[in-house]
Amino acid sequence: MLSEKSRPLITATLPLVGSRLGTITPNFYSRMLTAHPELLDGLFSRANQNNGEQQKALAGSIAGFASALVANPDIIPEQLLSRIAHKHTALGITEDQYDIVYKYLFEAIAEELADVITAEIADAWTEVYWLMANALIKIEKGLYALQANDKMWMPWTVIEKNPAGTDAMTFVLAPADDTPVTVARPGQFVSVKVALPDGLLQVRQYSLSADVESTTRRVFTTKKDDGGEVSPVLHNNVQVGDVLELSNPYGDVTLDGEGPVVFATAGIGCTPSASALRSLAATGTDREVMVLHAEKNLAAWALRDQMTNDVDAIDGAELQLWLEEPTEGFHKGFMSLAGLDIPANASMYVCGPLPFMKAIRNQAIDAGIPSTKIHYEVFGPDLWLAGAAS
Ligand SMILES: NC(=O)C1=CN([C@@H]2O[C@H](COP(=O)(O)OP(=O)(O)OC[C@H]3O[C@@H](n4cnc5c(N)ncnc54)[C@H](O)[C@@H]3O)[C@@H](O)[C@H]2O)C=CC1
Numbered sequence: 423m424l425s426e427k428s429r430p431l432i433t434a435t436l437p438l439v440g441s442r443l444g445t446i447t448p449n450f451y452s453r454m455l456t457a458h459p460e461l462l463d464g465l466f467s468r469a470n471q472n473n474g475e476q477q478k479a480l481a482g483s484i485a486g487f488a489s490a491l492v493a494n495p496d497i498i499p500e501q502l503l504s505r506i507a508h509k510h511t512a513l514g515i516t517e518d519q520y521d522i523v524y525k526y527l528f529e530a531i532a533e534e535l536a537d538v539i540t541a542e543i544a545d546a547w548t549e550v551y552w553l554m555a556n557a558l559i560k561i562e563k564g565l566y567a568l569q570a571n572d573k574m575w576m577p578w579t580v581i582e583k584n585p586a587g588t589d590a591m592t593f594v595l596a597p598a599d600d601t602p603v604t605v606a607r608p609g610q611f612v613s614v615k616v617a618l619p620d621g622l623l624q625v626r627q628y629s630l631s632a633d634v635e636s637t638t639r640r641v642f643t644t645k646k647d648d649g650g651e652v653s654p655v656l657h658n659n660v661q662v663g664d665v666l667e668l669s670n671p672y673g674d675v676t677l678d679g680e681g682p683v684v685f686a687t688a689g690i691g692c693t694p695s696a697s698a699l700r701s702l703a704a705t706g707t708d709r710e711v712m713v714l715h716a717e718k719n720l721a722a723w724a725l726r727d728q729m730t731n732d733v734d735a736i737d738g739a740e741l742q743l744w745l746e747e748p749t750e751g752f753h754k755g756f757m758s759l760a761g762l763d764i765p766a767n768a769s770m771y772v773c774g775p776l777p778f779m780k781a782i783r784n785q786a787i788d789a790g791i792p793s794t795k796i797h798y799e800v801f802g803p804d805l806w807l808a809g810a811a812s
Contacts, residue, residue, distance in 0.1 A: 423495050423496045424491045424492070424549065425549060429495055431543055432547070432550060435538075435543055435546070435547075436485070436492060439547070443481035444478075446481070447530075448474070450527045454526035455471070458522060463622055464624070464625060465513055467624060468651065469651050469652075484551075486502055487503075498557050503554070503557050505674060507561035507565060508674050510558065511670075512627055512670075512673075514574035514669070520558075524548075524551060524555070528547075528548065531544070568604075569604045569670040570603060570604040570670075571601050571602045571603075571604070573601055575668070575669060576597070576598075576668055577599055579595060581639075583661065583662050586643050586724035587721060587725075589645050590724035591643065591646070591657050592642070592725075593641070593642055593643075593644070595641075595668065596638060597637075602637075603637040604671055605637060606634040606635070606671035607634060607671070608676060608698035608702075609771070610630055610694075612671050613626065613672075614626055614667070616652050616655050618651060624651060626653075628643075629643075629673075629694040629697065630642055630671065630697050631693040631696050631725060632696065633700065634697050641697075643690070643724055644690070675797050675799040677698040677702070679769055681709065681765075681767050681768065682711075683698075683709055683712070684768045685773075686714045686715075686757065686770060686774075686782045686786075687716070687771075688716040688774025688778040689716070690724055691773035691774030691779075692723070692729065694773055694799075696725040696732075700728065702732070707736060708737070711736050711738075712740045712742075713729065715729070715757075716743070716746075717745055718745070718747060719745055719746065719747040729741070757782060759786060759789055770795060772796060772797070773799065783796050783798060
């Protein structure tokens with residue numbers, strides 16, 4: 423919990439620190455990556471460094487955590503930390519790296535706030551940092567302990583590479599060694615390590631799109647982002663027979679509980695819901711299932727066959743489709759929940775572009791679905807969650 427000594431200091435300086443985070447975090451990353459260039463090789467995303475998303479995400483997390491602590495000094499904001507911990511473990515973050523972050527973050531704070539900072543203010547923010555870091559370290563240790571092995575990276579052989587819709591590709595992989603494989607949960611993702619043409623190793627998270635329970639297959643589907651650094655390499659360069667390094671599965675937006683379930687997805691955001699749907703169909707679920715999906719056109723829908731087959735296989739399951747390009751038999755334009763008969767006790771899983779998720783979450787809340795039952799995950803640095811928690 424935040425000490426009584428620090429609380430008024432954090433309350434008083436939060437607006438100022440919040441307003442300067444935009445300069446503190448680039449200063450921090452620049453110091454840290456200059457001193458530890460190895461962290462950019464296989465840990466931090468070069469694309470997110472270059473476009474500033476990583477800096478904004480760190481700033482958002484710190485501000486969100488500090489705001490929550492000031493409002494409730496005795497309560498650690500679990501949801502915010504859980505989401506971050508799953509991303510950290512998928513990257514193999516270790517306890518000692520929190521010392522490295524502390525050193526360069528506080529050097530950056532000292533420089534950027536030189537006009538206002540006192541020893542007392544620095545101590546108060548140090549307390550906030552270690553409250554957050556120690557809580558994360560504890561959650562992350564627990565997540566690592568749940569895995570079937572204690573390795574970060576395991577070799578997997580690409581055994582299939584299948585085009586999925588017009589822009590995506592499904593990769594099926596089999597273990598390339600005898601490391602015990604963790605059974606994943608529907609909705610989880612794995613990190614995939616890819617060597618770029620310039621030799622730099624980069625890591626991305628991809629949702630498993632099918633067969634999550636399997637210990638002999640990993641299946642993920644990725645859309646090619648022509649402006650991106652990693653997906654074009656996966657699509658163009660990686661071939662059947664190649665070996666990729668994969669992490670254990672992580673992610674806390676998973677299909678749990680009972681009762682009716684609604685999947686509302688758009689574009690390649692259908693992947694985690696498709697794996698959940700696959701699991702429901704495979705286990706002969708008696709849950710009421712509604713699948714809502716939005717795409718530009720029918721051909722773009724990456725997992726069309728898999729999802730329609732699984733909807734057909736589940737008793738009473740319903741599928742509705744929205745297409746931007748008018749197509750007979752389907753809703754036209756962006757998804758709308760208006761007029762849909764969504765059960766009041768439904769759990770909703772929303773995944774797709776951020777504006778889509780915001781629109782659907784708002785509509786669902788207006789329709790009476792409690793926010794606690796609406797599950798979503800922002801892929802990439804988690805700005806929205808950090809903002810929502812503050
Ligand atoms: N596990 C996860 O959280 C995953 C998340 N994603 C995310 O899903 C997103 C999907 O990307 P794309 O397929 O390229 O999407 P896209 O840009 O092709 O859009 C797909 C559909 O989203 C809907 N949409 C777009 N903007 C909207 C708006 N302002 N309001 C309402 N609906 C809107 C439209 O129906 C559109 O056809 C990516 O941002 C990716 O980060 C993707 C895979 C997994």
